Amino acid sequence: MVTVERRTRRRLAAWMLIFAIVLSAFVVRLVDIQVVRAEQLAQESEARRSIPTTIYGARGDIVDARGVVLADSVFRYDITVSPRFVADFRRTDPDTGDRVTVTVAEAMASVAAIVEGDPIAMLTDIQAQLAENPQDDHAYLARGVTPEGFEQVRELGIPWVYWERIPARTYPNGQIAGNLVGFLGTDGPQTGLEYRLNDCLQATDGQATYERGADGVKLPGTTVVAQDAVDGGTLHLTIDADVQWFAQQAIAERATEIGAEWATAVVVRVSDGYLIAAADWPTVDPNNVNGTAPENLGSRVFTWPYEPGSTMKSATFAALFDSGAATLTDEIIAPRRYSTIAGFQIGDAVDTGDTRYTAAGVLMNSSNTGTAVLSERLSLQQRYDYLQAFGFGEPTDVGFLGEEPGSVPDPSSVDGHTAVTQMFGQGMSATSAQVASLYQTLANGGVRAPLTLVTGCERADGTVTNLPPSEPKRIVGESAARDVISTMELVVTQGYLTSQLTIPGYRVAAKTGTAEVYENGAYGRERIVTVAGTAPADNPQFVVVVTYGKPDTMRVSAAAAPTFRSIMTQVLKTFRVPPSTAPAPSIPLTW
Amino acid sequence: MSAVPLTPAPRPRRAAPSRPPLEAVATRTQRRARPRAAYAIATVAGVFAILLTQLLLSIVLSEGAYRITALEAQRIELDRTAQVLTERLNVFDSAQNVAANAESLGMVVSTVSPAFLLLSDGTVQGSPMPAGAGTGVLDGRGDLVGNVLLADVPLVIPAAAGGASAVPSGVPPTPLSSGSLPSGSSTALPSGALPSPVTR
Numbered sequence: 057m058v059t060v061e062r063r064t065r066r067r068l069a070a071w072m073l074i075f076a077i078v079l080s081a082f083v084v085r086l087v088d089i090q091v092v093r094a095e096q097l098a099q100e101s102e103a104r105r106s107i108p109t110t111i112y113g114a115r116g117d118i119v120d121a122r123g124v125v126l127a128d129s130v131f132r133y134d135i136t137v138s139p140r141f142v143a144d145f146r147r148t149d150p151d152t153g154d155r156v157t158v159t160v161a162e163a164m165a166s167v168a169a170i171v172e173g174d175p176i177a178m179l180t181d182i183q184a185q186l187a188e189n190p191q192d193d194h195a196y197l198a199r200g201v202t203p204e205g206f207e208q209v210r211e212l213g214i215p216w217v218y219w220e221r222i223p224a225r226t227y228p229n230g231q232i233a234g235n236l237v238g239f240l241g242t243d244g245p246q247t248g249l250e251y252r253l254n255d256c257l258q259a260t261d262g263q264a265t266y267e268r269g270a271d272g273v274k275l276p277g278t279t280v281v282a283q284d285a286v287d288g289g290t291l292h293l294t295i296d297a298d299v300q301w302f303a304q305q306a307i308a309e310r311a312t313e314i315g316a317e318w319a320t321a322v323v324v325r326v327s328d329g330y331l332i333a334a335a336d337w338p339t340v341d342p343n344n345v346n347g348t349a350p351e352n353l354g355s356r357v358f359t360w361p362y363e364p365g366s367t368m369k370s371a372t373f374a375a376l377f378d379s380g381a382a383t384l385t386d387e388i389i390a391p392r393r394y395s396t397i398a399g400f401q402i403g404d405a406v407d408t409g410d411t412r413y414t415a416a417g418v419l420m421n422s423s424n425t426g427t428a429v430l431s432e433r434l435s436l437q438q439r440y441d442y443l444q445a446f447g448f449g450e451p452t453d454v455g456f457l458g459e460e461p462g463s464v465p466d467p468s469s470v471d472g473h474t475a476v477t478q479m480f481g482q483g484m485s486a487t488s489a490q491v492a493s494l495y496q497t498l499a500n501g502g503v504r505a506p507l508t509l510v511t512g513c514e515r516a517d518g519t520v521t522n523l524p525p526s527e528p529k530r531i532v533g534e535s536a537a538r539d540v541i542s543t544m545e546l547v548v549t550q551g552y553l554t555s556q557l558t559i560p561g562y563r564v565a566a567k568t569g570t571a572e573v574y575e576n577g578a579y580g581r582e583r584i585v586t587v588a589g590t591a592p593a594d595n596p597q598f599v600v601v602v603t604y605g606k607p608d609t610m611r612v613s614a615a616a617a618p619t620f621r622s623i624m625t626q627v628l629k630t631f632r633v634p635p636s637t638a639p640a641p642s643i644p645l646t647w
Numbered sequence: 648m649s650a651v652p653l654t655p656a657p658r659p660r661r662a663a664p665s666r667p668p669l670e671a672v673a674t675r676t677q678r679r680a681r682p683r684a685a686y687a688i689a690t691v692a693g694v695f696a697i698l699l700t701q702l703l704l705s706i707v708l709s710e711g712a713y714r715i716t717a718l719e720a721q722r723i724e725l726d727r728t729a730q731v732l733t734e735r736l737n738v739f740d741s742a743q744n745v746a747a748n749a750e751s752l753g754m755v756v757s758t759v760s761p762a763f764l765l766l767s768d769g770t771v772q773g774s775p776m777p778a779g780a781g782t783g784v785l786d787g788r789g790d791l792v793g794n795v796l797l798a799d800v801p802l803v804i805p806a807a808a809g810g811a812s813a814v815p816s817g818v819p820p821t822p823l824s825s826g827s828l829p830s831g832s833s834t835a836l837p838s839g840a841l842p843s844p845v846t847r
Contacts, residue, residue, distance in 0.1 A: 124740070125737050128733075128734065128737060130730055130734055131727070131730060202731075203727045203730060203731050204731060207727075226734060226737075226796070227796075228734070228737035228738045228740065228741055228796060229737075229741045229742065229743075229794065230741060230743060230792065230793055230794020230795065230796060230797065231792045231793045231794060232741065232742060232743070232792060232794075297742055298742050301742035301743065301746070301792055302742075304791070304792045305746075305790070305791055305792050308791035308792065309791055312791070341793045341794060341795055343794070343795045343796055344793075344795040347793075347795070559760065559761070560759070560760040560773065560774035560776065561760065561761070561762065561772070561773035561774045562761075562773075621758075622758040625758050625759065625760070625761055626756075626758065628761050629761040632763065634763070634772055635761075635762075635763075635772050635773040635774075
């Protein structure tokens with residue numbers, strides 16, 4: 057007979073066994089899920105629920121010295137469509153409350169009206185894509201739509217129309233400093249500072265994921281930011297947008313009037329070499345790059361070396377005075393013709409015969425032959441060394457994209473003619489920026505401050521990088537520089553352009569240049585005219601250099617004089633430079 | 648083992664009770680060890696209370712999550728509005744637009760002779776000369792510094808021409824209070840002194 061105790065024990069054992077079997081089944085399953093297939097399953101579930109998205113950081117702004125935004129980051133919208141879902145749909149008419157059917161054509165027409173597109177082209181594109189792949193899920197209806205346009209499209213409530221937010225760039229000031237700022241293309245920065253300092257401006261995109269339910273709806277509160285986006289740095293320029301605009305307007309007006317091929321205007325602050333304006337004509341509106349010829353997309357100020365002509369005499373005389381080879385009152389005879397090498401002669405623009413000039417008189421009257429006579433006092437090496445010290449033959453400290461170094465003839469191989477002509481700016485070449493830097497040096501008592509366009513890049517974390525170089529360098533002695541500026545004052549007070557260069561109340565120092573252009577193997581009729589100068593001469597604050605390339609109707613420096621004066625006047629007003637008090641010194645010009 | 652002996656075994660199986668069954672009287676300790684209903688009720692109630700709280704909490708939390716989402720959506724909309732307005736402001740602020748509007752309102756830039764009125768001592772610096780016709784920067788010559796963004800921006804038309812004006816009609820235009828200089832420094836002025844522009 058089976059005792060009650062044994063039966064109980066047996067039953068217990070049976071239960072234990074069943075329990076153990078079930079438990080081990082669970083354990084096996086657990087190990088299978090958690091260990092064997094863990095990775096695969098986790099991936100599968102992640103993919104099913106969580107959707108990765110890119111968080112776009114904003115590209116840094118480019119601002120002028122006073123914070124005026126020259127390049128601004130904005131968001132635009134790409135209007136997209138899921139072609140396989142494109143069909144007529146029903147919606148409630150907001151006015152009548154009736155349910156109405158909207159056809160595909162009607163929907164397309166309403167979108168096209170907002171984004172200014174062609175509804176037929178949109179439809180054909182979608183149909184073409186569908187013909188290729190019936191399951192196609194993505195096509196663009198319009199790209200780069202403004203937020204206003206996007207909101208209107210969204211209000212249409214078309215179920216198969218979607219949108220993507222994309223970062224974009226706008227240039228609220230249009231052509232103002234467009235030559236410097238550059239622009240972005242569809243593949244990123246194309247030129248100018250946008251390209252050159254992309255490292256500063258560029259934003260780092262972040263990553264985030266959100267989870268989504270079976271119906272495709274984003275689950276609230278599930279966004280996980282894996283990596284925050286880092287906004288690009290703000291690029292601070294030395295440019296003053298108002299002065300830049302004024303300079304661009306002034307040269308554009310004059311260049312059109314005299315039929316010039318191109319024009320530049322540069323404004324530099326004397327004390328620190330900061331570029332207040334660097335204007336180009338013709339130039340680009342970065343909002344509408346296609347509206348400008350490709351050769352005008354950059355900045356000729358930095359990338360267009362030319363033979364500057366007589367504006368280089370200021371450098372020659374500074375070298376003469378600094379080396380002690382000549383003084384202001386040295387008396388020489390400027391011959392009618394000056395022979396250099398066999399078959400080559402130098403003459404003056406205005407034939408005055410043999411003239412008894414002082415050194416100051418040579419510079420003031422811009423006598424080529426007189427300059428040639430005085431240049432004999434400098435060795436070939438000295439001529440080269442001074443030009444190089446003034447910054448010719450190498451790019452300026454700005455380091456603009458595609459900046460040209462210009463050229464200074466090598467003293468060991470220069471021919472006897474060029475060795476003389478380079479002293480008045482022929483046979484060598486320089487950019488407008490280099491000429492401006494020369495006059496900054498002379499106006500600053502012979503000390504060259506590095507030409508500066510960018511004052512810094514303010515990063516998102518508050519640090520400032522790309523600080524400008526700040527070591528000023530003495531090039532010539534103070535009195536040498538002073539003497540050149542004093543002589544340049546006489547160009548304004550006693551020269552033939554007095555009426556066009558005088559600014560009432562201010563002492564202005566200026567030097568003109570009318571350079572011949574070497575083309576097709578010879579110097580022809582084309583000219584490049586320049587006026588470079590500084591004011592107030594008793595305490596120079598700003599340098600202005602205005603250059604016109606190949607004008608048609610006026611091939612003398614008088615073409616540039618009115619622009620020089622109006623830009624200088626505007627600069628003096630803008631920066632509230634007090635008028636001069638002391639009268640100009642008098643220097644004998646002839647003997 | 649319990650100090651109390653188990654019920655005596657074997658028990659007669661399915662024996663019809665011929666007399667009222669015997670029952671062991673529980674001892675005091677046994678009675679005490681018996682589970683009490685109060686505890687059970689308390690435990691079950693506790694479990695339900697916790698579940699209920701959890702449910703309420705999660706309702707509140709998810710409601711919060713929806714509010715956050717709604718507010719975030721609102722923030723995105725407001726950010727977008729801010730961007731649109733800033734963009735437009737920057738375009739209106741461009742030098743081309745300001746100059747064209749200033750000249751259409753009859754203002755002229757003197758590009759001939761800069762002169763300053765020093766408000767600190769009332770002296771005039773420089774040689775002031777009136778700006779004549781044609782001295783303006785644009786002066787009907789057209790803006791040569793292009794900006795495609797300004798294509799749709801109309802010029803402000805002066806009130807005399809019947810257009811919109813900042814001054815409501817019927818109110819004579821009053822000059823701005825003295826001292827509102829373009830330099831715009833609003834620092835406190837020493838009494839009796841005229842505001843003086845900061846010379847840069």
